[in-house]
Amino acid sequence: MLEQQIETIVTSLCASQKLERDRAVVELNNKIKTLSPEVVQSLQRALINKSLDSSSPWETVHGSLLGLRMVVLNVEVEPEGQFHCEVRAASLRLLTHQEVRVRQAAGEVLGALCQQDGGVTYASCRSQVLELVRSNLERQMTDDDASRSEHESTRQLMEKLTAGTRERRNSGDAAQIFHDTAGWRNLETNMKCLEHMINGCAPKFLPYIDQDLLDLIFTALTHTNRFVRETGFNVCAALVSCGGGEAAEFLETNPMFTFGDQLSRHLGQGLADNWSQVRLASSVATRKFLMSLPAAARERFFPVLLPRLCLNRYYVAEGVRLHSQETWRQVAGSEGKALVEKYIDPVVAYYIEATEADNHAVREAACACIAELALKIARGSVRAHVPDLLHALTVCFSDDSWPVRDAACVACGNFILCFPDESQGSLEVLYPLFFNNLQDNIPSVRQGAAAALSNVVRAYGKTVLPLIMEKLKEGLKGVEGQPSESERYGDLESGPATYGVVKRKRDNDMDLHSNKQMYSCGSLAPKMGRGGGGCSDCRFRRPPQLWEKADGCLYLASELAGIPEAAPNILECLPLMSEAVRHKHYTSHVTLLETLCKTLPHMAKGLSKRVFKSHLHLFLDAIFYALECENALTSSAASQCLTQLSQFLGPNILRGRVEEHNPSYLRALDANNFIAPL
Structure with a gap:
């Protein structure tokens, strides 16, 4: 009966379908505390054996790690006991597995172990984990399945990138392109493992923060690959979170304050990164860094961080913008204006620097x-x-x-x-x-x-x-003097682009779209210069x-x-x-009419009712022409114009002026008033 129960749990956890594995994890989490010690012990042994079986498919290894994480989080074990040590060793070994999901799960297990033993696991595994990060940052070839697989994939990709060099423009940069954009497979999961372990240790990680660890993380923060930088700032966010709570009050021993100048300098670089994902990761880390310190201690770092936080409140990427606005509220409170005035010199210097950014x-x-x-x-x-x-x-x-x-x-x-x-x-x-x-x-x-x-x-x-x-x-x-043929798209010259105009002219030009270098999602595109405007060829x-x-x-x-x-x-x-607005010999006359209808009510209010109503007749023909034209935007603008003028002048005055000018317009005016079909 015991063996059958264990087999049922393990089979579900190690199923080939992800949905089944996820469902099994939820079920195990719900009932693990009701299992007898004998069942738990047998389950531990079965899961460890599955994770260490080199002949098992990756789905089996992945499911066993998910189950081990649930056991670690819900069952009290001795930090240096046999089970604890075996899980630690298995997870360390699987950090170099060929499958990324296995490596991610192994890192999560190590994080769970740190959460349970308060840092004993990190102290034991620190040298191995940090060496994995360091070797992958330098792209050193290590002797494991994942590295060998990546090396083979790299070789194949480089062959494709360098194939047909004569036909490809800039193909000589293929090696650099790969270096800057490859997935850096082991590095990302190793960094995530470090992040999980830091989060698991929480404040107990503070004694392990030293210059060597920070130098390693700072190397990732300044890496050429944007994914590496993003992952590095996620680790940095976990690191600075350790300094909150009671530790924040003891500045002499708080590494966040001791190493604060270095941290703030690198966080400032992240807040100004050209990639929005990196900028967001740095924004998260910056908020945690500032909020981990007492209010009086934060101002030491304001000259670097404050201008960048302030600018990011207007950044185009919504995630960065909203997060920065909330950070500003939490950090500055009602003193935001006073803080900007106090640090006006670094604020102005950074704003001027930002006007020269590539982005x-x-x-x-x-x-x-x-x-x-x-x-x-x-x-x-x-x-x-x-x-x-x-x-x-x-x-x-x-x-x-x-x-x-x-x-x-x-x-x-x-x-x-x-x-x-x-x-x-x-x-x-x-x-x-x-x-x-x-x-x-x-x-x-x-x-x-x-x-x-x-x-x-x-x-x-x-x-x-x-x-x-x-x-x-x-x-x-x-x-x-507007030419009637002005909107034929044959007279383009160098300069900023109006996308629709350029697109219609260039879509069918095969020479522009054949045998050209291809780019992926912007990450491989040439660096956008001052005239980039969002694409690599926007000079029209x-x-x-x-x-x-x-x-x-x-x-x-x-x-x-x-x-x-x-x-x-x-x-x-x-x-x-x-x-x-009477000239209608060109196609875009409806746009000019639309602008007139939008601006006329505002103009009337500025000139006053008494003055404007005596000049209303000048525009009635244009308004009713716009109301009945086929362009929906122009017609809508004319309808709103009549409604606003009616409210401003009075409906009877407007009706009287319309009737005096042209009684045939009354039907359209009444239809607009009652939103009835014309």
Whole structure:
């Protein structure tokens, strides 16, 4: 009966199907404490024998390790007893197994042993585990099945990478490509094993933290392979977690404080890593590091960590952004603004450094953070840094990535508004950049330029209005000259890409897609330079169209209408706006109509009800044309425009003006009011 019970448990744990093994682990976890000592002892022996049987398939070895982990966690045994030592020896041996899941399970078993014996297992296995990590970091060939298998796989891959060298571009770098991107099979699982053991020991691991261990981990944190760096920061997160709790109060003996300068320096490098996964792993480790120390002891490391945490609150990768925002709340609390002001010098230095990063997402986040300095931080703290910050933003204005150009434009507008005296000397350089963004291919860039130019008017008043109004009128009048064939995609030139335009031109060009080097998921792609923009061949940009310039001018007019000094000038331009949207000889006229419908209610509020209603008739034909056009976005914008104007002017006033202008529009107006079919 006993043998049958043991056989049933072992057979389930060692099943060939993963689902069956997982189910068996859950069942064993639920009933292991109800088993008699005889059954447990027999189960221990059976599982150890299965794990050491070299003829067993990997599924059997994997299942036996899963079962041993459950036994270790739920059954009290002597730390130096026979079972404990045999499980430890078996797990160490299996750390070099050919199957990655077996190696992972072996590391988890060693972690469970550390959890039960408080570090005895780590003390016993330390030299072997650290030597495995060290040898794999240096890619030394060790005499085990996994290493021999990896060596053979490497040989085969190198043959493929170097095959047909004459036909392949950059194939001479095949060895370096493999070195930087290979899975580093044993290394990852060895590092994970170290992480499990550290987590298992918890505070009892503190005595084992020394310079040799940190140097080994730091080697992984600066490795060329991003997966190695990510795994290294996961180990680092486990390491710094050991310093929390009661140990945090004894700074003299707390390794987190003793080695804190080295840790913070490497964590700072991880927080600025180009790969989002590495940046996230470092963010997790950084939070644990700071929270493991008393509040008073953290400030020693703020000059390095604070600027990077602050920037990552705007990072494009959602995981990094949200985690950094929560870390900022936990670390800074309600004193975030005061901390930035206190450490303004390293914050500004890092922001400027980030505007020169290879990663366009970092440059975009840096511009957003610089804008935040102008809006939220005490002006006395920022004033001395305004010239340097404006210079960095000016460089970003020419970025090939449009989100960076947009963020830089908005940030410059904020600086001009908050620091008009310090910024006045940069206006000569900034004006052409603002006006260039006002006619950009990307709508949101045009909108950002309009907001920035409105801040220029708010800062300097009527002294800058003549130049800006001249550009606005010029843009509105220019639509008349818009070529009807401008959207045929044959006139591309070098510059940032509008993806859809480039794609339609290049999709069917076989020369561009045949016999070329292939890249995988970005990890093998060439390093993205300042003009990367997210792909290795994004050097295309069509010239700005006249209608796009007019579109930017509509956004600008909407922004200026709310400024008292500029409102009379905008009132004079209303007929020009009306005339600009009457031209329908080009395909994108519906986009210009859409912008008019979006901006008109805001413009009306800026000019006041009394002033605007006498000019409403200028736009009624355009609004109702847009309402009935086939473009869904334009029609929706016209519908919302009528609704907002009705709320602002009053439904009866709007209806009366429409009826006076063209009674045939009433049916469409009523249908829009009641959301009825036309």
